[in-house]
Amino acid sequence: MMRNTKIIIFLFLLFYPFKSFSLVEVDITRGNLNPLPIAVSPLFSNPESESQLENILKIKNLGQEISVVVENNLKKTGLFNPLSKDAFLQKPDVAHFKPRFEDWALIKSQALITGKVSLIDEKLRVEFRLWDVLAGREMLALAFTTVPKNWRRVGHIITDKVYERLTGEKGYFDTRIIYVSEEGPKTKRIKKLAIMDQDGFNTKYLTLGNELVLTPRFNPTNQMVTYLSYFKNLPRVYLLDIETGIQEVVGDFPGMTFAPRFSPNGKKIIMSFAKDGNSDIYTMDLENRIVERITNHPSIDTSPSYSPDGQYITFNSDRSGYQQIYIMKNDGTKVKRISFGNGLYGTPVWSPRGDLIAFTKLHKGKFYIGVMRTDGKGERLLTENYYQEAPSWSPNGRVLVFYRETKSNDKGEGFSAKLWSIDLTGYNERLVETETDGSDPSWSSLLSN
Amino acid sequence: MNLSRIYRNAILVLLMSLVLTACATKKTTTTGAQMQGDVYTGTDTVKYLADGVPDRVFFATNESVLTTRSRETLRKQAGWLRQNPSINIVVEGHADERGTREYNLALGERRANAAKDYLMTYGVSSDRISVISYGKERPVDSGSNPLSWSKNRRSVTVKAN
Numbered sequence: 001m002m003r004n005t006k007i008i009i010f011l012f013l014l015f016y017p018f019k020s021f022s023l024v025e026v027d028i029t030r031g032n033l034n035p036l037p038i039a040v041s042p043l044f045s046n047p048e049s050e051s052q053l054e055n056i057l058k059i060k061n062l063g064q065e066i067s068v069v070v071e072n073n074l075k076k077t078g079l080f081n082p083l084s085k086d087a088f089l090q091k092p093d094v095a096h097f098k099p100r101f102e103d104w105a106l107i108k109s110q111a112l113i114t115g116k117v118s119l120i121d122e123k124l125r126v127e128f129r130l131w132d133v134l135a136g137r138e139m140l141a142l143a144f145t146t147v148p149k150n151w152r153r154v155g156h157i158i159t160d161k162v163y164e165r166l167t168g169e170k171g172y173f174d175t176r177i178i179y180v181s182e183e184g185p186k187t188k189r190i191k192k193l194a195i196m197d198q199d200g201f202n203t204k205y206l207t208l209g210n211e212l213v214l215t216p217r218f219n220p221t222n223q224m225v226t227y228l229s230y231f232k233n234l235p236r237v238y239l240l241d242i243e244t245g246i247q248e249v250v251g252d253f254p255g256m257t258f259a260p261r262f263s264p265n266g267k268k269i270i271m272s273f274a275k276d277g278n279s280d281i282y283t284m285d286l287e288n289r290i291v292e293r294i295t296n297h298p299s300i301d302t303s304p305s306y307s308p309d310g311q312y313i314t315f316n317s318d319r320s321g322y323q324q325i326y327i328m329k330n331d332g333t334k335v336k337r338i339s340f341g342n343g344l345y346g347t348p349v350w351s352p353r354g355d356l357i358a359f360t361k362l363h364k365g366k367f368y369i370g371v372m373r374t375d376g377k378g379e380r381l382l383t384e385n386y387y388q389e390a391p392s393w394s395p396n397g398r399v400l401v402f403y404r405e406t407k408s409n410d411k412g413e414g415f416s417a418k419l420w421s422i423d424l425t426g427y428n429e430r431l432v433e434t435e436t437d438g439s440d441p442s443w444s445s446l447l448s449n
Numbered sequence: 450m451n452l453s454r455i456y457r458n459a460i461l462v463l464l465m466s467l468v469l470t471a472c473a474t475k476k477t478t479t480t481g482a483q484m485q486g487d488v489y490t491g492t493d494t495v496k497y498l499a500d501g502v503p504d505r506v507f508f509a510t511n512e513s514v515l516t517t518r519s520r521e522t523l524r525k526q527a528g529w530l531r532q533n534p535s536i537n538i539v540v541e542g543h544a545d546e547r548g549t550r551e552y553n554l555a556l557g558e559r560r561a562n563a564a565k566d567y568l569m570t571y572g573v574s575s576d577r578i579s580v581i582s583y584g585k586e587r588p589v590d591s592g593s594n595p596l597s598w599s600k601n602r603r604s605v606t607v608k609a610n
Contacts, residue, residue: 186591212586214550228554233581235554256558256582259551272555274582277513277562279555300555316552322511323552346549360549386593389549405546412591440550 024111024132024139026079026167035081036166037108040071042085043115043126044092052119056148063092063117066126069155070113070162072199073173077163078428083109096129101136109133113162124148128158130165140165152201157448172394173198176444177401178216178225179419181205182437186412193227195242198443200433206240215259215390215440219266222444226250226260226269237271239286251284251291259302264310270294272302281315281332294332305349306330307374314338314348314357314374325359327374338376347390350374353397360389369402371424382426395445398424401432403439488516489599494589498606502529505605506564510545510598513559515567523564526606527571537609540564542582545598550584557582564604579609
């Protein structure tokens with residue numbers, strides 16, 4: 001449950017969608033070379049609501065803007081092809097009431113989204129409908145009420161509902177990405193924690209850049225973040241409450257703690273603790289502050305990540321002589337190496353579905369983002385580049401976000417760090433727009449369900 | 450100078466790739482001469498704690514083993530520290546940019562401790578030495594080439610007071 005009432009979105013069902021035999025469906029299990037043509041009609045509003053909303057938000061034609069949010073989300077999935085609004089024949093209000101399906105079929109649209117925006121008691125009310133153009137019927141109809149400033153989130157929630165209806169899987173649009181914003185020359189990089197909507201809007205900076213910060217990760221409710229900070233030149237794992245801005249150091253370790261992540265129930269933090277040249281994996285219970293040692297090996301053990309049921313941990317170790325990926329029980333027993341391919345393996349992250357582990361691989365001077373099954377079999381490399389690492393899963397386990405650095409010349413020019421995303425299929429690689437350079441992205445879970 | 454076979458091959462590969470990418474520079478040969486294996490042996494970035502006491506040692510890729518030359522440098526540092534008992538130090542461990550961030554943090558810590566342990570062996574008390582790892586976060590050379598990386602794989606002894 002969201003604690004923040006400001007961003008609660010009430011959800012009403014207008015009409016419960018029939019279990020209809022729809023003609024429109026999208027298969028997301030393979031790279032999609034024929035994205036589904038979809039028309040996203042501007043959401044209409046009456047002149048009164050429109051002018052009131054314009055007063056409040058300083059945005060003209062909010063219905064149009066929300067439809068653009070939906071359109072861009074759909075387009076970036078690579079599964080949908082939103083058609084140009086210039087070709088639309090029917091007016092938004094008429095279409096929302098009862099589409100003339102022939103008009104939409106004429107422009108080769110297979111699905112249609114229509115909607116209405118109004119302001120009622122100072123609340124923004126948005127209703128939308130998804131139509132199956134070929135079958136000539138409604139597939140989904142929902143309405144949301146929220147404060148007007150949450151209008152972009154309404155666009156994301158609409159996308160989630162449409163995506164779920166058409167693909168059969170949960171969406172990942174009403175989500176945020178926390179990352180490290182980077183500026184300045186490579187030798188004196190200034191890094192800040194930044195958070196944004198998954199589409200790059202509403203960026204907020206959570207630290208000022210006075211100290212080096214790295215590897216932020218959300219807790220399961222997206223209210224807390226754990227990360228590494230060099231505050232007072234003592235690299236330690238910290239906890240940050242996003243709403244209050246309160247930060248605290250996690251545990252009183254006599255050395256560097258790093259590579260933190262939350263357990264799936266959010267009650268523990270798992271991390272590495274380095275002392276006397278040896279890094280091992282520890283957990284700390286956030287309620288009673290009890291620290292447990294999970295690995296005890298003279299090699300480097302780092303980058304731990306829990307399985308979604310919390311029973312297992314995957315981690316990175318060089319105990320074989322080189323960086324490889326291992327799994328073990330959550331108490332540190334039954335350690336088993338799972339990566340056996342050529343090259344070095346790092347940053348294992350367990351998929352939210354539980355079936356795959358995403359990783360970074362370094363082989364012959366190239367960096368790859370890939371996935372393997374949890375028994376180490378079925379390795380698939382999704383993307384190759386000069387430097388890229390640190391994948392993080394979308395909450396539905398279909399997309400990975402990671403960061404990529406470019407090569408610099410001898411003077412250090414040409415360097416950049418950017419966030420990218422790629423589908424599990426290995427298709428649909430995209431730059432994730434950020435205000436500054438960025439690295440260490442971590443994807444939130446769905447903010448609303 | 451006596452070039453090893455690996456070293457000659459490395460130069461060949463480097464030359465070939467430079468030719469292939471059509472961006473050959475005249476610096477190639479001097480670049481090679483500043484490394485032994487892939488450990489940096491030049492003095493470009495080196496500062497001095499005192500006359501003849503270099504502040505840093507360099508490591509091979511993914512390694513934290515001290516080379517003969519590194520041990521020589523650290524013995525000089527230890528000698529200087531014994532003569533200046535009021536000075537405390539921080540040993541900073543660093544990695545190059547060709548590794549994952551979290552592993553590099555651990556690797557930097559391992560390198561800094563390799564230097565610390567050696568200083569302790571030569572009579573510097575452990576309570577005078579603190580270590581910090583910066584992983585790949587604070588390169589001294591911002592280039593993306595083997596020579597730049599070799600300068601960045603280092604541990605640096607810095608006065609703490």
